[in-house]
Amino acid sequence: MAFVEFRDVCKTYHMGDVEVRAVDGMSFTIERGELVVIVGPSGAGKTTVLNMLGGMDSCTSGTIELDGSLVSSMGERELTQYRRHDIGFVFQFYNLVQNLTALENVELASQICTDPLPAAEVLAQVGLADRMDNFPAQLSGGEQQRVAIARAMVNRPKLLLADEPTGNLDPSTSVGIMRLLDRINRQGTTVVMATHDDEIVDQMRKRVIELKSGAVVRDQARGVYGSDR
Secondary structure (H helix, E strand, O other): OOOEEEEEEEEEEEEOOEEEEEEEEEEEEEOOOOEEEEEOOOOOOHHHHHHHHOOOOOOOEEEEEEOOEEHHHOOHHHHHHHHHHOEEEEOOOOOOOOOOOHHHHHHHHHOOOOOOOOHHHHHHHOOOOOOOOOOHHHOOHHHHHHHHHHHHHOOOOOEEEEEOOOOOOOHHHHHHHHHHHHHHHHOOOEEEEEEOOHHHHHHHOOEEEEEEOOEEEEEEOOOOOOOOO
């Protein structure tokens, strides 16, 4: 059994009398320890897939499984525990609390975990040992995203989900964030990232799942990403 199993998943939204299929009978598997890049144009279903994997949205039909747990059949209480203990989520817009320091932002996330990593240790691992006492407004975009990644990793997640994590960053900073995600993956965390940036896809050289109109149109393994040094 694969670590992640998406089987015949559909997600339908209703806009008045119009039915919109954001995900249309999608199936794929992900092995433990993989780094998978999900690509496709706006509206292809990338964010919907990540939200369903992360337990923040439900599927209309089909099944979603993570590490033997049937996510698609969980109730609200189970989903809350799943999001707290099994999932780390990195967003395009960082979503940091502006009146908390970098350290406090990560510590806030650690308060809902049963066995969190030390916040200062995780920030040091993402290269922010000397920026822990800075507020988000005092950090660059790349540094804010590193805080967001540290926050997502503090609960020791089984699965790290990153939705357009370089969408607000310049190309040079984007490369640094991608190398950080690659390093986290090589340390054992399964990572699924969504992006529409073809240049990032070419640089990552990892497994690529391409979506179009809510369906998988390509599933391709690639080579190995370059050094993070």
